[in-house]
Amino acid sequence: MSHTSPLRIAVVGHTNTGKTSFVRTLLQNTSFGDVSDRPSTTRDVRKAELKLDDQVVMEIFDTPGLEDGLGLYHFIQTSAEQSTSMRHNGPAQINGFLESQAAAEQFEQEAKVLRQLLNSDAAFYLIDCRDPVLPKYQDELDILRRCGKPILPVLNFTTHAENHVEDWKQALAQVNLHGWVEFDTVSLPEEGDQQLFQHLATLLPGQRQQLESVRQQRLAHAQQRLHATRQEIAELLLDTAAYCVRVENSDKDALAQTLAQMQRRVVAREQRCVQAILTIFAFPTDSASLQTLAVQSDAWQAPLFASETLKQFGIQASKGIAAGGAAGAGFDLMLGGLSLGAGTLLGAAAGGLWQGWQQYGRRLKHAVQGYSDVYIRPEIIRLLAARQQHLVQLLTRRGHAAVTPLRLVDEQAEFHEPQRFREFMQRAHQHSEWSSLHEGKFADTIERSQCLRLLE
Numbered sequence: 001m002s003h004t005s006p007l008r009i010a011v012v013g014h015t016n017t018g019k020t021s022f023v024r025t026l027l028q029n030t031s032f033g034d035v036s037d038r039p040s041t042t043r044d045v046r047k048a049e050l051k052l053d054d055q056v057v058m059e060i061f062d063t064p065g066l067e068d069g070l071g072l073y074h075f076i077q078t079s080a081e082q083s084t085s086m087r088h089n090g091p092a093q094i095n096g097f098l099e100s101q102a103a104a105e106q107f108e109q110e111a112k113v114l115r116q117l118l119n120s121d122a123a124f125y126l127i128d129c130r131d132p133v134l135p136k137y138q139d140e141l142d143i144l145r146r147c148g149k150p151i152l153p154v155l156n157f158t159t160h161a162e163n164h165v166e167d168w169k170q171a172l173a174q175v176n177l178h179g180w181v182e183f184d185t186v187s188l189p190e191e192g193d194q195q196l197f198q199h200l201a202t203l204l205p206g207q208r209q210q211l212e213s214v215r216q217q218r219l220a221h222a223q224q225r226l227h228a229t230r231q232e233i234a235e236l237l238l239d240t241a242a243y244c245v246r247v248e249n250s251d252k253d254a255l256a257q258t259l260a261q262m263q264r265r266v267v268a269r270e271q272r273c274v275q276a277i278l279t280i281f282a283f284p285t286d287s288a289s290l291q292t293l294a295v296q297s298d299a300w301q302a303p304l305f306a307s308e309t310l311k312q313f314g315i316q317a318s319k320g321i322a323a324g325g326a327a328g329a330g331f332d333l334m335l336g337g338l339s340l341g342a343g344t345l346l347g348a349a350a351g352g353l354w355q356g357w358q359q360y361g362r363r364l365k366h367a368v369q370g371y372s373d374v375y376i377r378p379e380i381i382r383l384l385a386a387r388q389q390h391l392v393q394l395l396t397r398r399g400h401a402a403v404t405p406l407r408l409v410d411e412q413a414e415f416h417e418p419q420r421f422r423e424f425m426q427r428a429h430q431h432s433e434w435s436s437l438h439e440g441k442f443a444d445t446i447e448r449s450q451c452l453r454l455l456e
Contacts, residue, residue: 004210007058010117012144013126014137015065018156021185021401022126023048023062028282030400045116052217063113069140072110075102076143090146114147122150122203129155129163133171150203153180159187185401193218228280233388234455236273237381240266241428242435244375258374265437270384281395288406315382378425424454
């Protein structure tokens with residue numbers, strides 16, 4: 001992208017409409033500014049920079065909330081009527097107000113907003129659609145339009161159950177603002193921020209090429225995030241699918257210890273995957289609950305491999321999982337807490353005769369020798385994949401102004417099985433050295449990378 005001067009965009013609106021939240025989401029930065037339900041949280045203008053490839057392409061100014069639109073409208077309107085030269089000159093009216101004593105006293109906050117808007121190329125006008133269209137908001141919008149700068153209304157909180165979106169659209173049309181964007185800063189639209197830049201380019205034709213470059217690069221970065229998350233999920237599934245431990249059939253204590261250790265390692269491995277995905281999407285690692293969430297008093301009393309748990313993700317439990325435990329060992333594995341509240345289920349099945357006489361190779365050999373290969377059942381691999389896929393879907397639509405931790409409890413989601421998933425599972429089961437969950441024998445080979453690409 002060639003070097004051009006950064007666009008200067010002011011974010012304006014009534015107090016507590018989500019202006020700082022909007023900037024957070026636009027920057028994908030959860031630490032920008034202070035977000036609170038208290039009015040007038042932002043008291044001064046704050047500048048943020050939108051960078052692409054280390055170049056500042058846009059300067060975004062988070063401004064204080066307008067508080068007394070009725071009073072300011074009356075003051076400016078009265079002053080304009082007293083001056084013939086300013087009657088039809090909106091910017092002159094605003095400059096006249098900024099030079100008055102009132103701008104330094106009762107309208108100090110409003111003066112900061114208007115001064116910044118005059119020094120900007122355009123403005124995002126944030127509207128809290130949970131509020132009805134009131135005269136004070138209409139007065140504020142009239143004042144902002146007198147600055148003579150392009151204004152793009154942004155309808156915030158559109159996903160709230162009770163909103164006045166249609167009323168606001170009608171009110172905007174009445175003042176000749178026929179272009180707006182529905183952009184909920186907590187629950188993003190499916191197309192993300194693409195419409196923001198498209199509409200802004202319409203208002204600023206001289207900067208159309210620059211804004212189109214910004215839009216295209218933002219879109220490319222979004223695709224890169226999705227690719228990186230697919231790699232993380234593929235690594236998790238391979239680590240889990242290739243995880244296999246040989247145990248002596250007659251040693252029940254050793255089997256119990258092995259199963260417990262496998263469970264702990266898979267739990268920790270999924271937590272690392274969740275944290276990596278959150279980091280890719282630029283969310284804090286505490287944005288998703290990683291602890292056991294006992295939503296109901298008996299939530300964790302169900303047996304392992306409960307078919308209802310798998311059904312939440314469209315996964316049908318096999319006979320082995322429905323029965324529970326390690327086949328042939330007489331050991332029932334208990335539930336373990338896992339990230340996002342659904343609980344990780346480990347399917348442990350002994351190899352050898354339990355698998356059927358048609359099976360051969362390593363497992364049959366170990367069974368004859370009195371050993372079994374304990375591995376994670378395919379249904380559980382699918383469950384882990386479904387949870388990560390659902391997490392990515394939620395993060396894709398999650399604005400960086402959201403503060404409630406994500407939880408996958410009682411959520412309906414499905415595992416969309418990749419076309420070559422079965423081939424992936426077959427290869428992984430043949431190479432336990434491909435799992436990083438094994439201490440001291442992990443091998444990151446070319447063949448392992450080829451297996452990962454079956455999922456990516």
